[in-house]
Amino acid sequence: MALLSLAHLYAARGPCDVLHDISLSVAAGEFVGLLGPNGAGKTTLMRAALGLMPARGEANLAMLDRRARARAVAWLPQAREIAWPVDVETVITLGRAPHLAPGQSPGPADRDAIDAAIARMGLDGFRTRIATQLSGGEQARVLIARALAQQTPLLMADEPTAGLDPASQIGLMELFAATAREGRAVIASLHDLGLAVRHCSRVIVLDRGRIAADGRPDAVLTPDLLARVFHISAHFVQGSDGPIFQPLGVIR
Amino acid sequence: MPVLRRASDLAAFAVALFCAAAASAGPPERVVSINLCTDQLAMMLAAPGQLVSVSHVAADPRVSPLAEEAAGFHLNRGQAEDVHALQPDLVLAGPYTSRYTVDLLRRLGVEVRELPVAGRLADIPGTIAQMGAWLGRESAAEALIAEFEAGLARLTPEPGTRPRAVLHYANNYTSGAGTLADEILGLAGFVNIAAEEGISGGGTLAMERILMLAPDLVITGQRYPGASRAEAVLDHPAMQTLRARRASGVSDADWVCGTPHVLSALARLVSLHAEVR
Amino acid sequence: MRFPLLLAGLALLVVALFAGSLLVGPAGIAPARALAALVRGEGLAETLVMREIRLPRALLAVMIGASLGLAGAAMQGYLRNPLAEPGLIGISGSAALGAVLALHTGLAAAFALALPLAALAGAVVAVGLILALAGRTGGSITLILAGIAVSAMAGALTSLVLNLSPNPFAAAEIVFWMMGSLADRSMVHVWLALPFMAVGWALLATLGRGLDALTLGEDAAATLGVSLTRLRLMLIGGTACVVGAGTAVAGAIGFVGLVVPHILRPFVGARPSRLLAASALGGAAMLLAADIAVRLVLPERDLKLGVLTALVGAPLFLHLIYRTRREGL
Numbered sequence: 001m002a003l004l005s006l007a008h009l010y011a012a013r014g015p016c017d018v019l020h021d022i023s024l025s026v027a028a029g030e031f032v033g034l035l036g037p038n039g040a041g042k043t044t045l046m047r048a049a050l051g052l053m054p055a056r057g058e059a060n061l062a063m064l065d066r067r068a069r070a071r072a073v074a075w076l077p078q079a080r081e082i083a084w085p086v087d088v089e090t091v092i093t094l095g096r097a098p099h100l101a102p103g104q105s106p107g108p109a110d111r112d113a114i115d116a117a118i119a120r121m122g123l124d125g126f127r128t129r130i131a132t133q134l135s136g137g138e139q140a141r142v143l144i145a146r147a148l149a150q151q152t153p154l155l156m157a158d159e160p161t162a163g164l165d166p167a168s169q170i171g172l173m174e175l176f177a178a179t180a181r182e183g184r185a186v187i188a189s190l191h192d193l194g195l196a197v198r199h200c201s202r203v204i205v206l207d208r209g210r211i212a213a214d215g216r217p218d219a220v221l222t223p224d225l226l227a228r229v230f231h232i233s234a235h236f237v238q239g240s241d242g243p244i245f246q247p248l249g250v251i252r
Numbered sequence: 253m254p255v256l257r258r259a260s261d262l263a264a265f266a267v268a269l270f271c272a273a274a275a276s277a278g279p280p281e282r283v284v285s286i287n288l289c290t291d292q293l294a295m296m297l298a299a300p301g302q303l304v305s306v307s308h309v310a311a312d313p314r315v316s317p318l319a320e321e322a323a324g325f326h327l328n329r330g331q332a333e334d335v336h337a338l339q340p341d342l343v344l345a346g347p348y349t350s351r352y353t354v355d356l357l358r359r360l361g362v363e364v365r366e367l368p369v370a371g372r373l374a375d376i377p378g379t380i381a382q383m384g385a386w387l388g389r390e391s392a393a394e395a396l397i398a399e400f401e402a403g404l405a406r407l408t409p410e411p412g413t414r415p416r417a418v419l420h421y422a423n424n425y426t427s428g429a430g431t432l433a434d435e436i437l438g439l440a441g442f443v444n445i446a447a448e449e450g451i452s453g454g455g456t457l458a459m460e461r462i463l464m465l466a467p468d469l470v471i472t473g474q475r476y477p478g479a480s481r482a483e484a485v486l487d488h489p490a491m492q493t494l495r496a497r498r499a500s501g502v503s504d505a506d507w508v509c510g511t512p513h514v515l516s517a518l519a520r521l522v523s524l525h526a527e528v529r
Numbered sequence: 530m531r532f533p534l535l536l537a538g539l540a541l542l543v544v545a546l547f548a549g550s551l552l553v554g555p556a557g558i559a560p561a562r563a564l565a566a567l568v569r570g571e572g573l574a575e576t577l578v579m580r581e582i583r584l585p586r587a588l589l590a591v592m593i594g595a596s597l598g599l600a601g602a603a604m605q606g607y608l609r610n611p612l613a614e615p616g617l618i619g620i621s622g623s624a625a626l627g628a629v630l631a632l633h634t635g636l637a638a639a640f641a642l643a644l645p646l647a648a649l650a651g652a653v654v655a656v657g658l659i660l661a662l663a664g665r666t667g668g669s670i671t672l673i674l675a676g677i678a679v680s681a682m683a684g685a686l687t688s689l690v691l692n693l694s695p696n697p698f699a700a701a702e703i704v705f706w707m708m709g710s711l712a713d714r715s716m717v718h719v720w721l722a723l724p725f726m727a728v729g730w731a732l733l734a735t736l737g738r739g740l741d742a743l744t745l746g747e748d749a750a751a752t753l754g755v756s757l758t759r760l761r762l763m764l765i766g767g768t769a770c771v772v773g774a775g776t777a778v779a780g781a782i783g784f785v786g787l788v789v790p791h792i793l794r795p796f797v798g799a800r801p802s803r804l805l806a807a808s809a810l811g812g813a814a815m816l817l818a819a820d821i822a823v824r825l826v827l828p829e830r831d832l833k834l835g836v837l838t839a840l841v842g843a844p845l846f847l848h849l850i851y852r853t854r855r856e857g858l
Contacts, residue, residue, distance in 0.1 A: 066755070066756055069754070070752060075752035079746060083609035085794075094744070458556075463578050463582075466574050476696045477695045478696035480702060481702050483698060485713045488715050490715070
C-alpha cells in the first residue's frame with residue numbers, strides 16, 4: 001500500500017503555481033531522495049503533500065484528520081527550531097504526542113519508543129542536556145530522534161543533512177536507508193547528489209515545479225538531465241563499493 | 253432677586269468697619285464673578301443689573317444652592333479671554349482661581365478682587381461685609397449679616413448626647429478638624445470622627461477605619477453624572493450596610509461655600525441630631 | 530517528582546500570602562478576631578471589614594494574579610517569545626479602553642455585565658491585532674513595536690473618553706486604568722469577573738500540549754497533531770477573557786505576566802505546558818505580595834499596583850531586550 005500518494009497536485013504561492021500536476025506514490029521500503037535546484041519546489045511539494053499549505057489535487061496525507069496524519073507521517077522541517085531551553089528527552093518525548101490521549105502521560109510503550117530513538121541516534125549521554133545549548137549537529141540528531149520516536153510508517157525530512165559534518169551526513173543517510181529496509185519509508189530533500197546516489201533507493205527530480213525524472217538514481221541522473229535541470233556536468237561511475245558521483249563543472 | 257427683598261432696617265454696627273474698604277470711585281457697574289463662592293455672595297448682594305456674569309458652576313444644582321438664579325445670568329468659564337470680553341470693571345475671584353487668569357486679567361487693566369475663603373462660621377459675616385463693600389452694597393450686606401446671625405442663633409441642638417458622625421466623600425476623602433464642615437457638625441451636636449482620628453483640614457479616612465469607628469451618622473458626598481471609581485466607594489456594599497443601619501445624610505450644595513446657605517445644611521443636621529438621639 | 534513539589538510550594542505560598550492579605554489593613558483587627566469575623570461573622574464592623582473589604586480584595590488579587598501569570602505564560606508559549614505579556618503588548622490597555630467606554634456611555638450602569646464584556650471586546654481586538662502583526666513570523670522587534678502602537682492608541686483613547694466624561698473625578702482616573710489598583714473593591718467585582726475568568730482559565734489550561742509541540746515550530750507542531758487554528762482561537766479567547774475581566778475590575782496591571790514566567794521557567798524545565806500551571810500560582814503570589822506591599826508602604830494613599838509591578842518588571846524587561854538583541858533575534 002502506498003504511504004504517500006499524490007495525484008495531479010497543484011500549489012500556488014501568490015498568483016503563480018509553484019507545483020504543476022504532481023503525481024507520485026511512495027511505498028513502504030523506499031528511501032526517496034527529492035532532488036532539484038534551489039526554487040524547484042521541493043519544500044513546497046512536501047508541505048503541500050502534508051496538507052500544511054493550500055493545494056489543489058489529491059494528497060492522501062492531507063485528507064487525513066490531523067491526529068491520524070500525525071500517526072501516519074513524521075515531518076522534519078528544515079528550520080531546526082527549539083524555542084525553549086528544554087532537555088533532550090523532553091524534545092524527543094514530543095514525538096509521542098500523537099499517540100497520547102488528551103491529558104494522558106507517556107506509558108511503557110512510549111518509553112520504549114523514546115529509548116529506541118535515543119539509542120538509534122546515539123544520544124544516550126545527552127538525555128538531560130539542554131537542547132538549545134547543543135551544537136547544530138547534535139540538535140539535528142535530537143530532532144531526528146523526535147521524528148523517529150513518533151514511529152510513523154513514513155518519515156519526511158527537508159534537507160536533513162544541511163549543516164552536518166561528513167560523518168554525520170553519511171550516518172544519517174545510512175540510518176534512513178536502514179529505516180526504509182525495516183519496512184517504513186523515508187522521503188528526504190537533498191542537495192548532495194552524491195549522497196542521494198549512494199543511499200537512496202529512488203530519486204525524484206523536480207524542476208520548476210514539475211517532476212523532471214523519477215526512478216533509480218543511476219537511471220535518472222543522466223548527463224542530459226544533469227545539464228538540463230542542474231546545469232552541471234558530473235563524473236558518475238559504479239565503484240567496487242557502490243556508485244560514485246562527483247559534480248565537475250557548471251554548464252552555462 | 254430674593255436676597256434683595258429686605259431693605260436696610262437694622263442697626264449698622266459693622267458698617268464703620270467695612271466702609272474703608274469700599275470702592276473709592278463709586279460702585280462698580282459691570283461685575284463678573286468667576287468663583288462659585290463669590291458667585292453666590294454677589295448674587296445675594298448685587299444691585300439689579302450690576303452683576304453681569306457668574307461662573308458656569310453656579311448653575312449646577314449639585315454644588316450651587318442658587319443654581320436657578322444663576323441660570324438668569326451669563327455663565328462664564330473663568331478664562332481670561334471670555335471674562336475680558338464682558339468688559340467688566342470688577343472681577344470677583346477666589347483664592348484658588350488660576351493665578352495665570354488673575355495675573356493676565358490684571359495686566360489687561362481689569363480690577364480683580366479675591367475673596368478669602370470663609371473657613372469658619374465666624375468668618376461668614378466678614379466675607380459678606382467685604383463683598384458688600386466691593387459692590388457698594390453695604391446696607392444689603394448688613395441686612396444679610398443680621399439675617400444670618402439671627403438664623404444661626406435659632407439653630408442650636410437640644411443639649412444631651414453627642415452622636416458621632418463622619419463625612420464620606422469620593423475617594424474616601426473627609427473633612428477633619430478646623431474645617432467649616434467640622435464646625436457645622438459640631439454646632440449641630442455631632443462629634444466628627446475624622447477630627448477624633450487626628451485629621452485636620454481635608455484628608456482621607458479608609459473605609460475600614462470608618463466601619464471600625466461605627467459612626468452614628470454617615471454624611472455622604474453627592475454623586476456626579478457619569479461613572480467614576482472615586483465615587484464607587486460611596487456605593488460600596490460595606491458603606492451601604494453601614495448607612496442602612498445608621499443615620500445618613502447627603503453633603504449637598506449648602507455645604508460647599510461659606511455663605512448664609514450653610515444654615516440650611518445646619519438646620520437639616522440639627523433635625524438629624526434629634527432623630528439620631 | 531520536582532514539578533508537583535514546585536506546584537505544592539507555590540500553592541502554599543499563595544495560601545500564606547492570601548492569609549497575610551486578609552490580615553493587613555488600616556482597621557488593625559487582631560488575627561483571632563479577624564478569623565472569627567470572617568468565618569463566623571462575629572462583630573458587625575469586623576465582619577463588614579473582613580467579608581466586604583478584605584476578602585474581595587484578596588480574592589481579586591489571587592484571581593487577577595493567576596490570570597495574568599497564566600495569560601503571560603500562554604502568550605509567550607504561543608509566540609515563542611519571552612517578551613510577550615498582556616500588559617506590555619497593549620492587551621490590558623485595550624481592555625481598559627473597553628471598560629472605560631462601558632462605564633462612560635452608561636452601558637455598565639444599565640447592564641452590569643456590560644463592563645467585563647466591553648473589556649473583553651477590547652482585549653479581543655488587541656490580541657487579534659498583535660497576533661496578526663507579530664504572530665506567524667514576527668520576531669521580538671515586531672512584537673514590541675506592535676505592542677507600543679496598540680498601547681499608545683488604547684491609552685490615548687482612554688484619556689479621551691475620561692476627559693469627555695461629565696464627572697469631575699473621572700478625568701483623574703487615567704492613572705487607575707493604566708496602573709491598576711485593588712483598593713476598595715467589593716464582592717460585586719469578584720462575581721462580575723469570576724465567570725469570565727473561569728472560562729478563560731479553562732480555555733488556556735487546555736493549551737499545554739499544543740504549546741509544548743510549538744516549541745519545535747508551527748509546521749512540526751501541526752504534524753504532531755496540533756490544530757494551530759484551534760490553538761490560536763483558544764489563546765485569543767482565553768487571554769481576552771482573563772485579561773478583560775481582570776482589567777474591568779482592577780485596571781491594567783503590567784509586568785506580572787512577564788516576571789512570573791521568567792522566574793519560573795528554569796524550575797519547570799522550560800516546558801510551556803508546565804509553565805502554565807506554575808505561572809498561574811506564581812502570578813497569584815506576586816499580585817498578593819504586591820497588594821500587601823502597597824498597603825504597607827503607603828497605607829494612607831492608594832498607591833497603584835502597577836507602580837510596584839513595573840518597578841520589579843521594567844528592569845527585567847530591559848534585561849530581556851538586551852539578551853534578545855545579543856542573541857540576534
